[in-house]
Amino acid sequence: MSERTTGGEQPDFGPSGYLPERASKRARKIVLRAPLGSQWIVASLLAGLVVVVAGVMFLLRSGDPPAEPWTAVGRVEDLPPSAALDHLDAVLVTAGGRVRVFAGADGVAYCPASNRLEDGRQVWNLTGRGLGGAPSLDEHPTLVHDGTVYVDPTRTSPGPSPTDDAAEPAC
Known part of the structure; x- marks a missing residue:
């Protein structure tokens, strides 16, 4: 059927619907004139209920401290500028x-005179x-939750690239 249907003629193929004259020339949109069934109302209510339940569960669990393998180190206000964590070798x-935790940094401490680690x-x-x-220095992931510092000793991320800038210990 190569000729265009006009007027009140119904095409022998395709979905039933109304195609406005302007859109038929550009073939951009089809406006279907069929009502949606009640299953769409039920599906949208169920989807909304799933979102609400997921949101409530997230809010209830967001106040919990991190689970294993995260390890509590101490309260932020009680920690010194630097401290060796012998049980973590950090x-x-x-x-x-x-707050940062560096892995395998034996003997490294903060020097207030230079504001560096030495x-x-x-x-x-x-x-x-x-x-x-x-x-x-490689770094362990750290997290502060309700004023307590937590460290994940099972993972490390590589430190930034070293530089050749001259630096002498000040402490």
Whole structure:
């Protein structure tokens, strides 16, 4: 059927519906004139109920502290600028306004004179970037929940690329 149907003629194919004259020339939209059944109302109510239940469950669980393998380290206000975490083989640094835990950083401590991390021979900035040829420090993920610091000792992320900027220990 190559000729166009006009007027009140019904085509022999395709869905029934009304195609406005302007749209028929551009073939952009079809406006169907069939009412939606009650199953659409029930489906939309069920979808809304699922969203509400999921939201309530999220809000109830969002106040819980993190689960294993996260380990509580201590309250933020009670922690010093740096402290060795021997049970995790790491060092905790709270100086600089951010809590960080660096893996395998034996002997590393915060030096207030330089505002850097030092071990007596090597120097790092507060992000763990190695300065003056020191290798950068790998970092454990940390989380502060209700004022308590939590650490995930099972994962580490590599530190930033070290720089050759000259840096001498100040402490």
